[in-house]
Amino acid sequence: MTRWPTRIAGLAATLALGGGAAYGTGAAVAGSPPSSLPAPAHRPGDVREPLNIADLVTQIDRYYGGTKNADGSWSAAAESPYTRDVRRVEQAARKHIAEAARKHTDETARKGARRGGKPAVVLDVDDTMLLTYDYEKSTNFTYAVKSFTDYVRKADRGPVHGMPELVNYAKGKGMEIFFLTASAEDVRAPFAKNLAKVGVRTPLDRAHLFLKDKVDPPAYLRRACGAGDAWTCDGARYKAATRKYIESRGYDLVASIGDQASDFPGGHADRTFKLPNPMYRVD
């Protein structure tokens, strides 16, 4: 069965939206665009010439402060327009977490029990905790499951600026920390290893790190999404069902932090924080 990959490469999506043939770029479009993308316009006069892909890549490189290293890998600058935007979101999340922690403490002192459960924060992983800029450059922004899985297995990605520190801060404020990714169960070990490597100092066991197992999902996901070939959930519904399960275990998710719009629909979090990511879209 041919499927459009769950994660849509930036260049491939740009080409699909443009509705034109690609030539001379080396970029490939795999499969058909997902139904959630806007239908291509049929009247050529309605469509202005899109930004040239080469110029778009240049903009993205400038945004990240990209530098090519001697070994061919790419680094993002510690100070860049990207890290400035990340810092803005991180600081807003930090402020909200501090306030939420104080409210929970006040409630506990007044009532002797936490209202609405134990405070917790849920975070996505790719481009929320671990940066994929180097991978995207290595593939010319054209995601493929195999090349990305090979890359993830190295467990050598750098952090999204300031995010491990935010996680440790939240933990210090009494928050339980959950990581929720749509990546498959078979990369659990490198995900946990890489998160620890970038400085996360919170539990990374199965109760705190959630990956997607479509073949043999836990009962709460089987009810919401099915299993195997009968799996019905897109990334947003998978994540909402998992947040609902976390809440059912007695937690109040005071914040949900991610880099994709699909990280947030479906509720089960008091407030959401969206980090920047111009490289691809996950539906």
Ligand SMILES: [Mg+2]
């Ligand atoms: Mg992500």
